[in-house]
Amino acid sequence: MVTDGVTGERFCGGCGFVITERVDNSGPDLRAFSKEEYDDKARTGMPTSLAVHDMGLATIIGHENSDSTGKPLSASMKSTIKRLRTWDGRSQVHSSIDKNFRQAFSELDRLKDKLAISDSLIEKTAYIYRKALEKGLAKGRSIPGLIAAALYLACRDTGTPRTLSEVARQINVKRKDVSRCYRLLLQELDLTMPVLDPVRCMSRIASEAGLSEKVKRQALTILEDANNMEITAGKDPMGLAAAALYLSCTMNNEDTTQKVIALAAGVTEVTIRNRYKGLKESLNIQVPNKIKLNLGTNF
DNA sequence: TAAGATAAGAGGGACAT
DNA sequence: ATGTCAGTCTTATCTTA
Structure with missing residues (x-):
């Protein structure tokens, strides 16, 4: 367990899984x-x-x-x-x-x-x-x-x-x-800021939306590919990270909705859809049909 | 019920006048 | 300085599976 002195997030030193990153803010x-x-x-x-x-x-x-x-x-x-x-x-x-x-x-x-x-x-x-x-x-x-x-x-x-x-x-x-x-x-103040790193955003979104490590890892590679193809410029990092995660979810048949991820990322579902579409087309990714699992309950 | 589509509107950067 | 333009994102509403 490591605590990031900069962001205040606690995460596993091995895999980077974020344990807690924010207190309840719904008050x-x-x-x-x-x-x-x-x-x-x-x-x-x-x-x-x-x-x-x-x-x-x-x-x-x-x-x-x-x-x-x-x-x-x-x-x-x-x-x-x-x-x-x-x-x-x-x-x-x-x-x-x-x-x-x-x-x-x-x-x-x-x-x-x-x-x-x-x-x-x-x-x-x-x-x-x-x-x-x-x-x-x-x-x-x-x-x-x-x-x-x-x-x-x-x-x-x-x-x-x-x-x-x-x-x-x-x-x-x-x-x-x-x-x-x-x-x-x-x-x-004559400052220039680096663009917010989508990779950092992902840890936050993934843990908040309760996504698995596997999905997160694949989303990371998706982001890397997208970066290499230079289709990420000018796009909202949070939206990109969210879309990559959603895409990864569908590829892995992980049960989630755009709504959950959108909420976790603080962007709208529409934004996710747009980025999702762009990522899918640019990277030529085939998405398997969703397999409906009969789990009875959402959680 | 989730996902996709579409339209209107806001805010800001680039560029020209 | 000010206006226009293209592009992004959000909100809202409707349709589809």
Whole structure:
């Protein structure tokens, strides 16, 4: 059993099967402005460290001076993180930037739990957000939108499979607003992001939809072939991964539906169908007729 | 009931004006 | 800067097996 320090996912070191990758997120989406209120509205399974709300930033920002990949931080990054920790000890808000930062962090606090994000990702998000504030990008923009964008940026940067829609939904900001902030950050901070790796997406979808290892492996080879044929450019990675999984399911006669996979992947059935069709045609894959198994029950 | 088909609409990138 | 265009994805509805 290995825990990915970057994505916070726990998976088998041998086969890569993801054991748990996210906490229940179907609870109410409520704001809380005090510890008591937070405790009242919190769902079960809340980590105790978060319940001790007064511990604040120090519980969020770890003390190891290394980034999410384990490499030591640069000197400037180190001092930035140090400052973040220090601020938390202060009872007074010194400037508008500090104030903004505190507010942003209370948002981030909630997101962390809902999206099952690791501490190192939180640090990265904080770093990005701080940069954004220094550049004055917060002016005229909502804090939740910007912090969500920073978080999504950190996810993309580390290859953590969280979709823009997910992040936006959990923080209760319109997807397009987060999207706008995200592009702004990319531009202003002079960053380029690698395309989200469909392979990473697959682990998530496969475990969420309860698919077998065999199916997952075959879906992986399908994705590789698709990549080699350059038919994946410009397509939604999640949709591609989902379609590859579905195709693999039909090839292996694994009992599943588009609906299940679509739900797990966070894309629509139509998208899966389109990618599915494209994959099947481009790779010239013959799909056997579905053998109807009389199992009596769905599970 | 699941899968496929089709249409309308949103949002963003590329490109020209 | 602004408008147009092609391509993608989503939502909704209808048909098919």
